[in-house]
Amino acid sequence: MTPSIRTIDVDLADRSYAICVGEKNLAELGPAMRRSGLGNKAAIVTDGNIAGLYLKPVEASLRQAGFETSVIFLPAGEEHKNLDAVAAIYDRLVAARFERGSTLVALGGGVVGDVTGFAAASYLRGISYVQVPTTLLAQVDSSVGGKTGVNHKEGKNLIGAFHQPRLVWIDVAVLRSLPKREVVAGLAEVIKYGVIADAALFRRLEEKLDDILKLDSAMLTEVVAASCAIKADVVAKDERESDLRAVLNFGHTVGHALEALTGYETFLHGEAVAIGMVQAAAISVAEGACDRESFERIRRLVVRAGLPAEIPADVSPAELVKHMEVDKKSAGGKIKFILCKGIGATRFHALAPGEIVARLEESR
Ligand SMILES: NC(=O)c1ccc[n+]([C@@H]2O[C@H](COP(=O)([O-])OP(=O)(O)OC[C@H]3O[C@@H](n4cnc5c(N)ncnc54)[C@H](O)[C@@H]3O)[C@@H](O)[C@H]2O)c1
Numbered sequence: 449m450t451p452s453i454r455t456i457d458v459d460l461a462d463r464s465y466a467i468c469v470g471e472k473n474l475a476e477l478g479p480a481m482r483r484s485g486l487g488n489k490a491a492i493v494t495d496g497n498i499a500g501l502y503l504k505p506v507e508a509s510l511r512q513a514g515f516e517t518s519v520i521f522l523p524a525g526e527e528h529k530n531l532d533a534v535a536a537i538y539d540r541l542v543a544a545r546f547e548r549g550s551t552l553v554a555l556g557g558g559v560v561g562d563v564t565g566f567a568a569a570s571y572l573r574g575i576s577y578v579q580v581p582t583t584l585l586a587q588v589d590s591s592v593g594g595k596t597g598v599n600h601k602e603g604k605n606l607i608g609a610f611h612q613p614r615l616v617w618i619d620v621a622v623l624r625s626l627p628k629r630e631v632v633a634g635l636a637e638v639i640k641y642g643v644i645a646d647a648a649l650f651r652r653l654e655e656k657l658d659d660i661l662k663l664d665s666a667m668l669t670e671v672v673a674a675s676c677a678i679k680a681d682v683v684a685k686d687e688r689e690s691d692l693r694a695v696l697n698f699g700h701t702v703g704h705a706l707e708a709l710t711g712y713e714t715f716l717h718g719e720a721v722a723i724g725m726v727q728a729a730a731i732s733v734a735e736g737a738c739d740r741e742s743f744e745r746i747r748r749l750v751v752r753a754g755l756p757a758e759i760p761a762d763v764s765p766a767e768l769v770k771h772m773e774v775d776k777k778s779a780g781g782k783i784k785f786i787l788c789k790g791i792g793a794t795r796f797h798a799l800a801p802g803e804i805v806a807r808l809e810e811s812r
């Protein structure tokens with residue numbers, strides 16, 4: 449059975465764009481970029497891991513559609529998500545006389561996407577770019593919503609800009625070459641979408657988890673599209689994260705703290721988020737926002753997916769909470785926490801750091 453192609457619109461007035469989810473669709477990218485009104489010069493930005501696998505069909509498709517193409521290679525890895533990578537892109541664009549009407553195509557994971565998006569946001573005060581995300585995390589999260597940027601040596605994502613892509617082109621078949629651990633980590637964000645906004649998606653994940661883990665294309669197309677639709681909806685309502693968009697950070701308060709405390713070495717982002725979601729769900733039960741059964745379903749799905757659920761024994765909740773961002777707006781230095789109201793809805797709740805430590809100790 450050929451899985452159907454799904455298109456989701458991100459509704460942002462004159463900056464609206466489409467997210468297209470399909471299987472083995474890289475050869476159709478060029479014509480789709482044409483239909484999106486993109487011009488003649490395009491630079492494909494990618495890394496060495498991805499280029500050998502997917503650069504050829506992408507480049508051929510763009511050429512056939514009449515684009516004048518060039519390729520810019522970035523070194524792979526989070527440690528290269530910095531201003532040097534952005535400067536390397538600028539150098540190539542200046543040398544090749546890229547103009548306002550030219551386009552960048554980010555072919556890769558979240559690192560390539562964030563760096564390329566930031567280069568596009570800033571070169572000539574902003575040129576077009578297209579996201580072709582190749583990790584599950586990038587497909588359901590980083591390629592959608594227009595957050596671009598790089599790390600500073602003092603902190604992650606400290607330098608950046610909001611700049612929406614003109615098109616997001618997703619081929620779920622590329623996930624077959626992705627290390628299994630990366631696929632599973634990306635699945636944490638998919639589970640997150642179910643918990644925060646879509647009980648039907650959550651149920652589908654419970655029923656079809658095995659097919660998803662086997663990378664069944666029809667199932668992947670369905671859950672990637674459902675995830676993108678939720679993110680698109682939230683972004684359309686709150687592009688610059690004044691409030692609502694923060695619901696996307698469910699599980700991330702504990703998750704980010706855990707990543708920082710363990711030096712970004714122990715856990716992949718999605719793994720830390722998985723732990724964070726289970727802990728946030730436990731806190732939601734303790735605060736009376738969530739029923740016990742929903743908490744158990746969340747924990748069970750996380751564990752079945754092969755994701756961690758517990759804070760490691762050698763990490764103290766007190767240390768963890770020290771790494772959490774205190775919300776300066778709330779009185780008494782409270783932390784703005786996202787609770788789940790069962791499965792499919794959330795609410796914000798300000799908690800004192802000491803209360804979070806106590807709750808995390810209780811759930812051990
Ligand atoms: N902009 C946003 O809204 C947003 C949201 C979430 C995360 N992020 C950012 O995303 C980044 C993480 O992205 P990521 O998880 O995609 O990691 P990544 O970009 O580092 O990719 C992981 C690894 O997989 C390789 N790879 C990518 N696709 C492949 C494929 N199909 N087959 C084989 N190998 C492949 C890459 O070369 C890399 O080595 C972080 O920097 C994070 O800050 C951004």
Ligand SMILES: [Zn+2]
Binds near residue numbers: 589
């Ligand atoms: Zn995340």
